[in-house]
Amino acid sequence: MSTQIxxxxxALWALFLGGMALLPMLVGKxxxxxxxxxxxxxxxxxxxxxxxxxxGYISFGHPFLIGIGAYxxxxxxxxxxxxxxxxxxxxxxxxxxxxxxxxxxALRIKxxxxxxxxxAFMELMYQLVQVIRPDLTGGTRGISGVQTLTRGxxxxxxxxxxxxxxxxxSLWAMMKTRLGTALSAIGMNEEAVEGSGLNTTxxxxxxxxxxxxxxxxxxxxxxxxxxxxxxxxxxDINFLFTIIVAALIGGASTIIGPMAGAFFLTFLLEYLRPxxxxxxxxxxxxxxxxxxxxxxxKGLYEILRKARERLxxxxx
Amino acid sequence: MTVILELEHVVKRFxxxxxxxxxxxxxxxxxxxxxxxxxxxxxxxxxxxxxGEHKADSGSIRLHGEELTKLAxxxxxxxxxxxxxxxxxxxxxxDVLANIEVGLMPDSxxxxxxxxxADEEARAIARSVGLNDADLHRDPAELSMGDLRKLELARTxxxxxxxxxxxxxxxxxxxxxxxxxxxxxxEKRQEGMTYVIVSHDLRSLEPLIDRAIAMTQGTxxxxxxxATVMSDEAVRMAYLGH
Numbered sequence: 001m002s003t004q005i006x007x008x009x010x011a012l013w014a015l016f017l018g019g020m021a022l023l024p025m026l027v028g029k030x031x032x033x034x035x036x037x038x039x040x041x042x043x044x045x046x047x048x049x050x051x052x053x054x055x056g057y058i059s060f061g062h063p064f065l066i067g068i069g070a071y072x073x074x075x076x077x078x079x080x081x082x083x084x085x086x087x088x089x090x091x092x093x094x095x096x097x098x099x100x101x102x103x104x105x106a107l108r109i110k111x112x113x114x115x116x117x118x119x120a121f122m123e124l125m126y127q128l129v130q131v132i133r134p135d136l137t138g139g140t141r142g143i144s145g146v147q148t149l150t151r152g153x154x155x156x157x158x159x160x161x162x163x164x165x166x167x168x169x170s171l172w173a174m175m176k177t178r179l180g181t182a183l184s185a186i187g188m189n190e191e192a193v194e195g196s197g198l199n200t201t202x203x204x205x206x207x208x209x210x211x212x213x214x215x216x217x218x219x220x221x222x223x224x225x226x227x228x229x230x231x232x233x234x235x236d237i238n239f240l241f242t243i244i245v246a247a248l249i250g251g252a253s254t255i256i257g258p259m260a261g262a263f264f265l266t267f268l269l270e271y272l273r274p275x276x277x278x279x280x281x282x283x284x285x286x287x288x289x290x291x292x293x294x295x296x297x298k299g300l301y302e303i304l305r306k307a308r309e310r311l312x313x314x315x316x
Numbered sequence: 317m318t319v320i321l322e323l324e325h326v327v328k329r330f331x332x333x334x335x336x337x338x339x340x341x342x343x344x345x346x347x348x349x350x351x352x353x354x355x356x357x358x359x360x361x362x363x364x365x366x367x368g369e370h371k372a373d374s375g376s377i378r379l380h381g382e383e384l385t386k387l388a389x390x391x392x393x394x395x396x397x398x399x400x401x402x403x404x405x406x407x408x409x410x411d412v413l414a415n416i417e418v419g420l421m422p423d424s425x426x427x428x429x430x431x432x433x434a435d436e437e438a439r440a441i442a443r444s445v446g447l448n449d450a451d452l453h454r455d456p457a458e459l460s461m462g463d464l465r466k467l468e469l470a471r472t473x474x475x476x477x478x479x480x481x482x483x484x485x486x487x488x489x490x491x492x493x494x495x496x497x498x499x500x501x502x503e504k505r506q507e508g509m510t511y512v513i514v515s516h517d518l519r520s521l522e523p524l525i526d527r528a529i530a531m532t533q534g535t536x537x538x539x540x541x542x543a544t545v546m547s548d549e550a551v552r553m554a555y556l557g558h
Contacts, residue, residue: 178421179428181410185418188407195367195405196419197393197475206425 017165029153038266039160043218045246045258051211053252056187057106061118064125065212067234069095069219074146074229092216099212126235142230149224172255245289251301260300317344326375335361337534348511350525358534359514363399363481368392398472399481404464406456413452419474445470462493479510486517494520
């Protein structure tokens with residue numbers, strides 16, 4: 001599983017991110033705003049994948065973690081005038097602490113039961129932010145007028161790209177180590193990992209904290225991009241499934257997969273908008289995701305990998 | 317002889333069923349012991365209790381005199397005891413080399429991040445159990461049952477055990493594969509490995525063990541050399557009903 005990081009890998013990353021950096025010169029501001037959302041969705045999908053795609057503990061409550069990060073920095077900066085240089089790191093730390101809370105059910109349950117408990121976390125958060133201290137959370141209406149970090153689509157795009165690039169390369173490098181192999185092994189057969197002399201509780205806790213930390217970073221920066229936060233948009237089942245489907249159809253247990261899935265889904269939903277402005281779009285996107293998933297359960301990443309294998313095989 | 321593994325008055329109940337009923341036995345360093353009994357005798361439960369996969373209701377399990385019952389499975393493995401399973405449980409999406417590599421990993425997250433995979437050691441272990449270099453990059457799904465058993469042995473050996481618990485190590489193997497696995501086990505035995513072996517294939521088991529312990533319905537019946545145990549009336553009753 002774990003392979004050496006080579007100059008070829010780094011060159012491919014540089015090429016990808018360099019190409020992305022040129023996009024503002026090639027596309028309009030509307031498209032750029034769509035890509036900004038895709039970048040953040042890629043961050044959320046990568047964080048879900050660290051937690052669920054690797055270890056096999058499928059979380060249905062990821063917006064809970066994103067929400068903790070987003071609300072923490074929004075409340076600190078908007079209500080208490082805490083500088084964002086402080087409120088964002090605090091938000092990430094608080095989200096990581098919430099990740100350990102998320103981890104508790106994973107000590108005893110897995111599979112469907114774990115998924116349902118994490119879904120309950122999200123629902124609980126949705127209800128609580130509306131009734132507990134609405135003077136802080138803004139209740140059902142949320143908070144608007146949160147400080148933004150950038151002005152204009154181009155700057156917002158570069159910030160989101162830098163964030164996605166740093167997170168993707170860091171996670172990719174981490175997953176290339178023996179740790180990545182061990183986390184993937186947990187997803188395949190947790191008992192056999194324990195039976196190989198490894199402390200699976202410690203490994204899962206680490207994965208949950210890293211996944212939560214990335215969700216916290218994504219949530220915090222996203223709220224400072226949007227400038228507002230509302231519980232209905234954040235703790236939404238469609239948002240949750242967009243994150244999960246992005247990771248799954250892109251290719252769980254990889255880094256490129258969730259990124260590719262996030263871009264595929266964002267543009268699919270965007271291009272369907274003129275034809276189907278309502279929620280019907282989700283029917284089409286659900287059908288496409290289902291067909292793709294049935295055709296190749298390992299996602300777009302595997303389809304591309306097989307295509308490359310066929311091409312290089314044909315050339316050999 | 318130095319005692320390496322001791323079980324003393326171990327009891328395990330699953331609801332109303334007493335799966336392990338006051339079992340006590342010792343295994344000396346370098347010894348090979350066969351644990352025999354009919355289906356449902358509680359042999360695999362003994363292995364699960366030693367490994368901590370089931371918690372004993374009472375009694376003591378010691379390795380080198382150290383109490384194991386309070387330790388988690390991974391800690392018991394680090395102390396020097398490991399097991400194989402009746403049905404091999406490889407990591408399906410990893411090749412053979414990576415499967416063995418999991419058994420060689422340090423149990424520290426920092427060490428996992430900052431140390432390189434022990435590929436050479438994994439290759440050496442693979443060769444020592446008779447896996448070919450051509451098999452190393454195969455997925456477990458492509459292996460024969462014999463090679464899967466070898467992989468299971470390799471993964472277990474990678475944890476550097478002093479005592480190996482082998483559960484139905486000959487199940488599903490051809491006569492040739494049984495001969496090969498027996499040869500491997502004997503080689504490791506010459507190097508000082510201690511075994512507790514469960515097998516229904518008594519003919520293949522006999523040459524591998526110094527001593528047999530018979531049990532039925534979770535209860536100790538008798539122990540001694542293979543011939544003595546097999547001629548014991550209670551053992552014949554448990555196996556053959558007469």
